[in-house]
Amino acid sequence: MAVLNMVQAVNRTLRDEMRRNGNMIVMGEDVGRDGGVFRATEGLLDEFGSERVLDTPLSEDGIVGMAIGMALYGLQPVAEIQFMDFIYPAFNQIVSELAKLRYRSGGQYPARVVIRTPYGGGVKGGHYHSQSTEAYFIHTPGLTVVTPSSPYDTKGLLLSAMRSPDPVMFLEPKRLYRTVKEEVPEGEYLIPIGKAKVIQEGADVTLISWGPMVQTCKEALPLAAKENLSVELIDLRSLMPFDIETLIESVKKTGRAVIAHEATKIAGFGAEISAQISERAVDSLKAPIIRVAGYDTPFPYALESTYLPSPERILRALRKASSY
Amino acid sequence: MEMLQVVRADGEYDSKLEPNLRAEDLTKMYRYMLLVRRFNERMLLLQRQGRIGFFIESTGEEATQIGSAFALNRSDWVYESYRDPGVCLFRGVPLKAMVDQLMANADDLGKGRQMGVHWGYKDWNLVSLSSPVGCRLSQAVGTAYAAKFKKDNIVCMTSFGDGATSQGEFHSAMNFAGVFKVPVIFLCQNNQYAISLPVRRQTASQNIAVKAEAYGFEGVLVDGNDILAVYKATKAAVDKARSGGGPTLIEAVTYRMGGHSSSDDPTKYRSSEEVELWKARDPITRFRTYLTKKGMLTEQADRNLQEEVENEIVSTIRESEKVPPPASLSMFTDVYAEMPWHIKEEADELMREKS
Numbered sequence: 108m109a110v111l112n113m114v115q116a117v118n119r120t121l122r123d124e125m126r127r128n129g130n131m132i133v134m135g136e137d138v139g140r141d142g143g144v145f146r147a148t149e150g151l152l153d154e155f156g157s158e159r160v161l162d163t164p165l166s167e168d169g170i171v172g173m174a175i176g177m178a179l180y181g182l183q184p185v186a187e188i189q190f191m192d193f194i195y196p197a198f199n200q201i202v203s204e205l206a207k208l209r210y211r212s213g214g215q216y217p218a219r220v221v222i223r224t225p226y227g228g229g230v231k232g233g234h235y236h237s238q239s240t241e242a243y244f245i246h247t248p249g250l251t252v253v254t255p256s257s258p259y260d261t262k263g264l265l266l267s268a269m270r271s272p273d274p275v276m277f278l279e280p281k282r283l284y285r286t287v288k289e290e291v292p293e294g295e296y297l298i299p300i301g302k303a304k305v306i307q308e309g310a311d312v313t314l315i316s317w318g319p320m321v322q323t324c325k326e327a328l329p330l331a332a333k334e335n336l337s338v339e340l341i342d343l344r345s346l347m348p349f350d351i352e353t354l355i356e357s358v359k360k361t362g363r364a365v366i367a368h369e370a371t372k373i374a375g376f377g378a379e380i381s382a383q384i385s386e387r388a389v390d391s392l393k394a395p396i397i398r399v400a401g402y403d404t405p406f407p408y409a410l411e412s413t414y415l416p417s418p419e420r421i422l423r424a425l426r427k428a429s430s431y
Numbered sequence: 432m433e434m435l436q437v438v439r440a441d442g443e444y445d446s447k448l449e450p451n452l453r454a455e456d457l458t459k460m461y462r463y464m465l466l467v468r469r470f471n472e473r474m475l476l477l478q479r480q481g482r483i484g485f486f487i488e489s490t491g492e493e494a495t496q497i498g499s500a501f502a503l504n505r506s507d508w509v510y511e512s513y514r515d516p517g518v519c520l521f522r523g524v525p526l527k528a529m530v531d532q533l534m535a536n537a538d539d540l541g542k543g544r545q546m547g548v549h550w551g552y553k554d555w556n557l558v559s560l561s562s563p564v565g566c567r568l569s570q571a572v573g574t575a576y577a578a579k580f581k582k583d584n585i586v587c588m589t590s591f592g593d594g595a596t597s598q599g600e601f602h603s604a605m606n607f608a609g610v611f612k613v614p615v616i617f618l619c620q621n622n623q624y625a626i627s628l629p630v631r632r633q634t635a636s637q638n639i640a641v642k643a644e645a646y647g648f649e650g651v652l653v654d655g656n657d658i659l660a661v662y663k664a665t666k667a668a669v670d671k672a673r674s675g676g677g678p679t680l681i682e683a684v685t686y687r688m689g690g691h692s693s694s695d696d697p698t699k700y701r702s703s704e705e706v707e708l709w710k711a712r713d714p715i716t717r718f719r720t721y722l723t724k725k726g727m728l729t730e731q732a733d734r735n736l737q738e739e740v741e742n743e744i745v746s747t748i749r750e751s752e753k754v755p756p757p758a759s760l761s762m763f764t765d766v767y768a769e770m771p772w773h774i775k776e777e778a779d780e781l782m783r784e785k786s
Contacts, residue, residue, distance in 0.1 A: 169603035176573020212559035213542035272768035348771040
């Protein structure tokens with residue numbers, strides 16, 4: 108079993124699936140000769156050739172539009188958008204076209220496209236290389252949205268995304284690309300979309316997170332343990348659809364919920380999780396549901412480390428929830 | 432840039448330019464032009480009577496629709512525009528499927544999910560329409576790429592209006608098509624207006640066809656009210672695409688005789704003199720004169736055809752109006768391949784409320 112980081116896990120998984128599926132295409136800016144700016148597609152051009160690994164002109168709407176047209180004809184494109192912050196020229200293609208084709212055609216034209224895109228801060232990239240805007244896409248009926256927080260999950264979720272009959276936004280937490288390493292099995296395994304992972308079981312507070320913030324939550328766990336707080340940490344992994352059963356089961360046990368995400372707070376996905384918990388488990392709640400999130404400002408460059416939720420901020424939220 | 436024209440507005444024609452078509456094909460084309468014209472008139476009337484919600488006319492643009500459709504094979508793909516009912520009908524979509532779409536009834540292949548004129552018929556390789564213009568062009572490029580990748584001998588045509596050429600996505604698609612040299616035909620139906628705005632406010636370029644040059648492929652200007660010219664230009668582009676020669680941009684110069692849609696009043700922004708000028712260039716009158724001159728159409732045969740299409744439309748309307756609206760629960764399907772839990776909950780809730 109190889110020890111891989113997240114970029115390597117993406118790379119190997121794309122490679123393995125391209126070997127298995129001759130209709131799979133990888134496309135995007137700099138994905139071929141350059142192997143992608145994060146090297147996620149390195150080596151694919153050499154192995155599969157330029158008809159299957161497409162260096163496209165610099166145009167996000169062109170990339171997604173073309174991927175849709177390919178998918179309708181039976182290819183299975185995996186498109187890379189270099190940074191999630193650059194995705195907006197393709198917003199119409201994703202939201203009005205890709206997401207809605209199955210529905211508005213009465214089921215005649217499902218569009219099977221995976222869009223991979225790195226997101227999140229912590230790489231000193233400023234506003235245009237750091238944002239977490241998953242909520243836009245979760246808010247769009249028709250899209251599946253997933254985000255791994257480890258190399259192991261990256262492989263299993265990416266495989267599921269590529270085999271999904273629906274369009275999938277595969278959000279890759281870029282600051283974890285090379286910082287987290289673990290053993291990833293060589294053989295094929297699928298992590299079902301819609302299933303959360305309980306990373307640590309606990310009795311006092313449920314801590315819910317996803318993507319890059321899962322790592323920060325993990326760093327908060329020993330701090331909480333020192334204060335005798337027993338925390339149950341859940342990595343959602345799938346944001347749409349999300350695993351309501353695991354969430355509710357946990358909150359019914361602990362009676363407290365803290366949600367941690369990097370995205371801005373107002374109308375962030377944490378708000379939806381909070382609403383779902385209060386609608387379904389209000390009788391079990393011993394404290395208000397607390398959100399730890401990015402501040403409601405544009406993403407700052409110099410003050411990035413202050414902006415991003417830290418283990419200490421998460422600890423303060425856990426303490427606060429437990430104080431009721 | 433010279434504009435291709437085979438038959439003049441008065442029905443005179445240049446025999447050197449005439450395409451070599453069989454009489455039965457020419458009369459079939461004429462019949463479909465009549466069908467589209469009558470379809471437009473009838474459907475607009477239904478909208479005025481409140482029997483359908485919305486309609487977009489394509490009167491005056493019949494030659495562009497039928498001429499281009501005739502140049503394609505059954506297996507080719509089309510990303511049509513909302514002003515392309517003729518393309519759908521000519522490719523074989525039953526009239527009832529079109530009327531069902533406008534009525535958004537339970538038989539509509541789109542399951543009544545889109546407002547009228549958003550055609551989409553998988554069995555005829557007609558991709559379901561979007562309202563935002565321009566976004567389908569890069570999709571057509573993708574389909575053409577996929578066909579080429581699979582070594583299928585098919586081409587992909589996408590048609591759009593002059594307004595769509597102002598979108599950034601027009602540029603993206605033209606650019607991608609040139610770079611990847613895919614078998615795609617961009618057919619711009621320049622009908623002079625994007626809702627209220629004349630084409631001179633969409634572009635300062637001398638015409639639209641010339642824009643192709645900047646993307647490294649051929650642009651062709653054609654009289655969009657001359658069905659033989661449209662056919663000839665499209666056929667040449669299709670043949671070129673099929674033989675690996677890459678994309679073509681065709682600008683068919685035509686005129687939108689009616690309003691933008693059933694919600695529009697064109698007298699607000701254009702003169703009746705202008706409309707009269709284009710009436711004299713009517714594509715159906717012109718083709719009728721041509722066919723008569725060629726001895727392929729008699730007055731009696733013409734009357735019979737008109738009666739035939741009229742009856743077909745009237746009886747189809749009657750059939751479609753018998754079809755009930757879609758069932759409430761159909762709202763919840765096809766969002767995803769399988770219904771996720773949250774949509775299932777909402778569907779159950781609606782069922783409880785209704786029972």
